Amino acid sequence: MKTHLAGSDAASIRFRGRDLVEELIGKHGFTEVFYLLAVGRMPEPGQTRVLDACLVTLMDHGWTPTSMIARLAYDSAPSQVQVGIAAGLLAVGDVFAGTMDGCARLLAEGIAKEDKAAWCQEVVQAHRAAKKPMPGFGHPFHKPDDPRPPRLFRVAQEAGMKGDYIALLQQLGRTVDAVYGRHLTINATGALAALLLEIGMPLAIMRGVSVVSRSAGLTAHIAEEQQNPTARHIWKLVEEEIPYEDPPA
Amino acid sequence: MKTHLAGSDAASIRFRGRDLVEELIGKHGFTEVFYLLAVGRMPEPGQTRVLDACLVTLMDHGWTPTSMIARLAYDSAPSQVQVGIAAGLLAVGDVFAGTMDGCARLLAEGIAKEDKAAWCQEVVQAHRAAKKPMPGFGHPFHKPDDPRPPRLFRVAQEAGMKGDYIALLQQLGRTVDAVYGRHLTINATGALAALLLEIGMPLAIMRGVSVVSRSAGLTAHIAEEQQNPTARHIWKLVEEEIPYEDPPA
Amino acid sequence: MKTHLAGSDAASIRFRGRDLVEELIGKHGFTEVFYLLAVGRMPEPGQTRVLDACLVTLMDHGWTPTSMIARLAYDSAPSQVQVGIAAGLLAVGDVFAGTMDGCARLLAEGIAKEDKAAWCQEVVQAHRAAKKPMPGFGHPFHKPDDPRPPRLFRVAQEAGMKGDYIALLQQLGRTVDAVYGRHLTINATGALAALLLEIGMPLAIMRGVSVVSRSAGLTAHIAEEQQNPTARHIWKLVEEEIPYEDPPA
Amino acid sequence: MKTHLAGSDAASIRFRGRDLVEELIGKHGFTEVFYLLAVGRMPEPGQTRVLDACLVTLMDHGWTPTSMIARLAYDSAPSQVQVGIAAGLLAVGDVFAGTMDGCARLLAEGIAKEDKAAWCQEVVQAHRAAKKPMPGFGHPFHKPDDPRPPRLFRVAQEAGMKGDYIALLQQLGRTVDAVYGRHLTINATGALAALLLEIGMPLAIMRGVSVVSRSAGLTAHIAEEQQNPTARHIWKLVEEEIPYEDPPA
Structure with missing residues (x-):
C-alpha cells in the first residue's frame, strides 16, 4: 500500500x-x-482558467447557512479560526453549495448516449412525472435567468474546452422549457457541473471544489466578523423572534 | 449593521x-x-504571486493528523465529502499546520522597533531562558535546513515585495544561531509568516490561509482514498498495535 | 414561531x-x-431503564474511526477538548455507529402490517434478491451470535416494554435464517433499533442517541490519550506502513 | 502500548x-x-447523583450559538443528524458552555493552600487589579442570584460529598463581594466546577462533561427543528437585518 x-x-x-x-x-x-x-x-492552461472560474463563482453567497454557522462558531472559539471555518463547511451538503453532484451525475450519464435528444426527453419527463426538481435548473431568486451560467460557458469556450457537456446541458435546458411549457434557467450549479466535467474533475470529489472555494469565503466572513461582529446580534434577533413558550398541556 | x-x-x-x-x-x-x-x-500581481506560493507550500504534507482524520471520516460518511474535509481541517490547530500565528506575532511586534538587533537579542534570550521553542525555527526532520524558506524568500523578492519582514526574520535567525551556539533552520512556518505579513494578510486570519490550502490537499486525499482505500487498513493496524487489556487491578 | x-x-x-x-x-x-x-x-421508569441500556451499549467500541479521529484531533488542538470529541462524532455516520436507522425503518414499516409472516418473507427475499445486507443482521466478528441482543431484550422485558418491535425483529430473524439457509445473528444495531422503538424514540433522531452515547466514550478516549498518548505513535505507524512513492510514469 | x-x-x-x-x-x-x-x-451512588445533576444543568439553554449552529447545519445535511450535533458542539468553547475549566483551575489551586482566606484575598485582588472577570462569578441575566448554584450545592450535600471545593467557592464568593464592594453571584459554571471536582472528575476532561450533556440538548433541538423548522426563518431574518452594501470607496 x-x-x-x-x-x-x-x-x-x-x-x-x-x-x-x-x-x-x-x-x-x-x-x-x-x-x-x-x-x-x-492541468492545461485552459483547464486552470476554467477551474479558477468555478472556484471564484462558488466562493461566497453572502448570508447562507455556511456563513452564519462560521461566524457563530468563530465567536465561540475565537482563538481557533479553523473551527469556525470547518463548522461552516459542514453545511456544504446535500441542500446548499454541495449540490453540483446531481447535475453532474445526469450529464455524465447522458454524454454516453447516442441519441441525446431522446435521452433529454426521457430524463426531463421522468423528473416531471416524479415531481422531482431537475438538478441544475431553476433559481428562487435569479429570474428569468441566473447571470452566471452564460459567463461561465463563455469562459470555457474561450479557454478552448471541447464543450460537449455544456452543449448537453443546454440541450437539456431547451427540453426542460419545452416539456414544462415555461422557461427554467440553467443555474450556477448546473453550469459548474458541466464545466468541472469539461476539465476532467472526477464526479466523486466535485463537492471538494465547493469546499475549497467556500473555505476562502468563510475566511473572509471571519475577517469581517473580527472587524464588525454580528454573532451576538444574530443571537439576540433569534431569541426575540422565536421565544420560548411552555409546551401546550 | x-x-x-x-x-x-x-x-x-x-x-x-x-x-x-x-x-x-x-x-x-x-x-x-x-x-x-x-x-x-x-491584490497587486506580486502579492498574488506570493499568496500563491504560500498556498502551494501548505497544501499537503502527506500523512499528517489532517489527512488521517479526513480519510477515516470520509470512510464513515462516504456520501458526504465535505464531512471528511471539515473533520480533517479541525486538526489545523495550535500544534500543526495552523502555527504561523506565533512567528507572525513576533515579527509584527519587532517590525515597529527602532533597534532591531537589540529586540532580536531580547526575544531570543527570553525564549531561551524560558526554554520555549522559538516560533518559526527548527524542524524535526529537515536538517540542517528546511528547503522551503530560501525558495519562498526568492519568490517574494522576485515579486517585488519590500522585504522588511523577511529581513527581520533572517536577522532573528542569525541571532538564534549566535545565542543558541548552533544552527537552527528557519522553517516553512516562519517563512510563510513573513511572506503573509509582506502582502498585508491580517494576522488574525492568517490561519485561514492554512485552512484554505489544506482543504485542497484533503480533497486530494479523499480522491486517493476513493481509488486506493487505506482507512480500514489503518484501523486494523491500530487495533493490532495498541490492543485492549483489562486495567491493572 | x-x-x-x-x-x-x-x-x-x-x-x-x-x-x-x-x-x-x-x-x-x-x-x-x-x-x-x-x-x-x-419517561416511565421502564423507558428510562431501556434508554440507559441502549446508551450504555453504544458508549464505546475501543478502536473505531470515531476514537482514532478523536484522539488525532485532540492531539492537534489539546486546549479544545470539544474539537476532538466533535471531530470523532462526525464519523457516527451511515457506515458505523449511526446505523440503527435502517433496521428501525424496517421495523416501523412492518409493525403496521396485518400479516407479519408474509411481510417478513417479502422483506428478506427482496434483500436477498438485491444482494443487499439485511439491516440489523450479521456481525463480522461476533459469531455465531452477538452477545448484546439477548441481554437487551431481557432488559426490555424486565422493564415492562410491550415487546412488539422485539418480537417482530425476532420473527424477521427466524425468516432470515430460513431464507438464507444459515444462521445470521441479530446484531446490536438491530436490537437497539427495536428497543428505541419500544420506548417511542422517534426514528428521525435515533442517530442522536448514538451521538450522545458515543460522546461519553470519546471523552474517555481523550482522558486516556492525556495519560497515555497514542496519536503520534499512530501517525508513525501509518507513515511507515503506507509510504509515499512517486506515481508510476 | x-x-x-x-x-x-x-x-x-x-x-x-x-x-x-x-x-x-x-x-x-x-x-x-x-x-x-x-x-x-x-462511581459511588452519591457521585452518580452529583454527576447527573451536573449533566442535567448543562443540557440546554434554549437559543445559544450551539443550538443555532446545530439547527442550521441540520437543515443543510438533513440525512446526517450527527453533522448538526457535531457542528453545534464545536461551539462548546472558551466563551460559552465550555468554561468550567477556569473556575476549576482556581479551585484546584486553592484547595492545596493552608491559609485559604489569604489565598482568596490574593486571587480576587489580582483579578480585580488586572480587570479580569473572576471565573465562576457574575451573570448577565440572572440577578441578583443565579438560581442553580444553591440547588446544586444542596444536591452535593445530600449526596454526601465532602464539600471542600464548595466551601472554598463560597469563601471565594464572600471575598469577591467584600473586595468588589457589591454582590456578584456564584454562577452555574462556578458551581459545576466545584461539584465536578468533588466527584473527582479530572480537570483536563471537565469540558467533556459539557459536551456530553449538550449533545443531548442538541438532539432535542434537531427533533424540534424536524417538527417546526426555524433555520430558513433565521436565515431570512439575518439577511433582512444585516444587508449587503458595497464597501465605502
Missing part, C-alpha cells in the same frame, strides 16, 4: 512525483497545484 | 463592490478573489 | 414546561431529562 | 475490565458507565 500524493525526506518534499521547492513553489499557482494533487496531472 | 462581502439581487451578484459576473469570473483567479474577499482590496 | 425546549428569565430556567431548578436538578437523572427534552414527555 | 477502555473478542465485550453484557447493560445507567469509562472506576 502506497500513497502517491506527498512525501518528504530530509532535503526535499515531493507532490505527485514533482519536487515542491524546485518545480512548484513560485512556478505554479494554487489552482494548478490543487488540480495536480486532486486529479493527478498538471 | 451591514456586510460588505457579498450580496445579490435578481440580476447580479456583488463581491466587495464588484460585479461577480462582469468583473471577476474569467478575469481574476481564485487566489486574487480570495485576497479581495479576505483583505478587502484586489 | 416558538421553541418549547428551554428558556429563562432572571429568576428561573424552564425545560419543556418544567422548572429546571425546582423540578429537575437532583430529582431526575440525565437519561430521564434527555428523554424529556428529545421526546417531549418525562 | 495498550488501551484499557474497551475491547472485544467473538463472545464478549469489555469496558475497563468489566463484561459489558454481564456486568453493565441493565445493571448500571448511562451516568455511571460514563464515569467508569472516563475516570476509571465505578
Whole structure:
C-alpha cells in the first residue's frame, strides 16, 4: 500500500512525483497545484482558467447557512479560526453549495448516449412525472435567468474546452422549457457541473471544489466578523423572534 | 449593521463592490478573489504571486493528523465529502499546520522597533531562558535546513515585495544561531509568516490561509482514498498495535 | 414561531414546561431529562431503564474511526477538548455507529402490517434478491451470535416494554435464517433499533442517541490519550506502513 | 502500548475490565458507565447523583450559538443528524458552555493552600487589579442570584460529598463581594466546577462533561427543528437585518 500524493525526506518534499521547492513553489499557482494533487496531472492552461472560474463563482453567497454557522462558531472559539471555518463547511451538503453532484451525475450519464435528444426527453419527463426538481435548473431568486451560467460557458469556450457537456446541458435546458411549457434557467450549479466535467474533475470529489472555494469565503466572513461582529446580534434577533413558550398541556 | 462581502439581487451578484459576473469570473483567479474577499482590496500581481506560493507550500504534507482524520471520516460518511474535509481541517490547530500565528506575532511586534538587533537579542534570550521553542525555527526532520524558506524568500523578492519582514526574520535567525551556539533552520512556518505579513494578510486570519490550502490537499486525499482505500487498513493496524487489556487491578 | 425546549428569565430556567431548578436538578437523572427534552414527555421508569441500556451499549467500541479521529484531533488542538470529541462524532455516520436507522425503518414499516409472516418473507427475499445486507443482521466478528441482543431484550422485558418491535425483529430473524439457509445473528444495531422503538424514540433522531452515547466514550478516549498518548505513535505507524512513492510514469 | 477502555473478542465485550453484557447493560445507567469509562472506576451512588445533576444543568439553554449552529447545519445535511450535533458542539468553547475549566483551575489551586482566606484575598485582588472577570462569578441575566448554584450545592450535600471545593467557592464568593464592594453571584459554571471536582472528575476532561450533556440538548433541538423548522426563518431574518452594501470607496 502506497500513497502517491506527498512525501518528504530530509532535503526535499515531493507532490505527485514533482519536487515542491524546485518545480512548484513560485512556478505554479494554487489552482494548478490543487488540480495536480486532486486529479493527478498538471492541468492545461485552459483547464486552470476554467477551474479558477468555478472556484471564484462558488466562493461566497453572502448570508447562507455556511456563513452564519462560521461566524457563530468563530465567536465561540475565537482563538481557533479553523473551527469556525470547518463548522461552516459542514453545511456544504446535500441542500446548499454541495449540490453540483446531481447535475453532474445526469450529464455524465447522458454524454454516453447516442441519441441525446431522446435521452433529454426521457430524463426531463421522468423528473416531471416524479415531481422531482431537475438538478441544475431553476433559481428562487435569479429570474428569468441566473447571470452566471452564460459567463461561465463563455469562459470555457474561450479557454478552448471541447464543450460537449455544456452543449448537453443546454440541450437539456431547451427540453426542460419545452416539456414544462415555461422557461427554467440553467443555474450556477448546473453550469459548474458541466464545466468541472469539461476539465476532467472526477464526479466523486466535485463537492471538494465547493469546499475549497467556500473555505476562502468563510475566511473572509471571519475577517469581517473580527472587524464588525454580528454573532451576538444574530443571537439576540433569534431569541426575540422565536421565544420560548411552555409546551401546550 | 451591514456586510460588505457579498450580496445579490435578481440580476447580479456583488463581491466587495464588484460585479461577480462582469468583473471577476474569467478575469481574476481564485487566489486574487480570495485576497479581495479576505483583505478587502484586489491584490497587486506580486502579492498574488506570493499568496500563491504560500498556498502551494501548505497544501499537503502527506500523512499528517489532517489527512488521517479526513480519510477515516470520509470512510464513515462516504456520501458526504465535505464531512471528511471539515473533520480533517479541525486538526489545523495550535500544534500543526495552523502555527504561523506565533512567528507572525513576533515579527509584527519587532517590525515597529527602532533597534532591531537589540529586540532580536531580547526575544531570543527570553525564549531561551524560558526554554520555549522559538516560533518559526527548527524542524524535526529537515536538517540542517528546511528547503522551503530560501525558495519562498526568492519568490517574494522576485515579486517585488519590500522585504522588511523577511529581513527581520533572517536577522532573528542569525541571532538564534549566535545565542543558541548552533544552527537552527528557519522553517516553512516562519517563512510563510513573513511572506503573509509582506502582502498585508491580517494576522488574525492568517490561519485561514492554512485552512484554505489544506482543504485542497484533503480533497486530494479523499480522491486517493476513493481509488486506493487505506482507512480500514489503518484501523486494523491500530487495533493490532495498541490492543485492549483489562486495567491493572 | 416558538421553541418549547428551554428558556429563562432572571429568576428561573424552564425545560419543556418544567422548572429546571425546582423540578429537575437532583430529582431526575440525565437519561430521564434527555428523554424529556428529545421526546417531549418525562419517561416511565421502564423507558428510562431501556434508554440507559441502549446508551450504555453504544458508549464505546475501543478502536473505531470515531476514537482514532478523536484522539488525532485532540492531539492537534489539546486546549479544545470539544474539537476532538466533535471531530470523532462526525464519523457516527451511515457506515458505523449511526446505523440503527435502517433496521428501525424496517421495523416501523412492518409493525403496521396485518400479516407479519408474509411481510417478513417479502422483506428478506427482496434483500436477498438485491444482494443487499439485511439491516440489523450479521456481525463480522461476533459469531455465531452477538452477545448484546439477548441481554437487551431481557432488559426490555424486565422493564415492562410491550415487546412488539422485539418480537417482530425476532420473527424477521427466524425468516432470515430460513431464507438464507444459515444462521445470521441479530446484531446490536438491530436490537437497539427495536428497543428505541419500544420506548417511542422517534426514528428521525435515533442517530442522536448514538451521538450522545458515543460522546461519553470519546471523552474517555481523550482522558486516556492525556495519560497515555497514542496519536503520534499512530501517525508513525501509518507513515511507515503506507509510504509515499512517486506515481508510476 | 495498550488501551484499557474497551475491547472485544467473538463472545464478549469489555469496558475497563468489566463484561459489558454481564456486568453493565441493565445493571448500571448511562451516568455511571460514563464515569467508569472516563475516570476509571465505578462511581459511588452519591457521585452518580452529583454527576447527573451536573449533566442535567448543562443540557440546554434554549437559543445559544450551539443550538443555532446545530439547527442550521441540520437543515443543510438533513440525512446526517450527527453533522448538526457535531457542528453545534464545536461551539462548546472558551466563551460559552465550555468554561468550567477556569473556575476549576482556581479551585484546584486553592484547595492545596493552608491559609485559604489569604489565598482568596490574593486571587480576587489580582483579578480585580488586572480587570479580569473572576471565573465562576457574575451573570448577565440572572440577578441578583443565579438560581442553580444553591440547588446544586444542596444536591452535593445530600449526596454526601465532602464539600471542600464548595466551601472554598463560597469563601471565594464572600471575598469577591467584600473586595468588589457589591454582590456578584456564584454562577452555574462556578458551581459545576466545584461539584465536578468533588466527584473527582479530572480537570483536563471537565469540558467533556459539557459536551456530553449538550449533545443531548442538541438532539432535542434537531427533533424540534424536524417538527417546526426555524433555520430558513433565521436565515431570512439575518439577511433582512444585516444587508449587503458595497464597501465605502
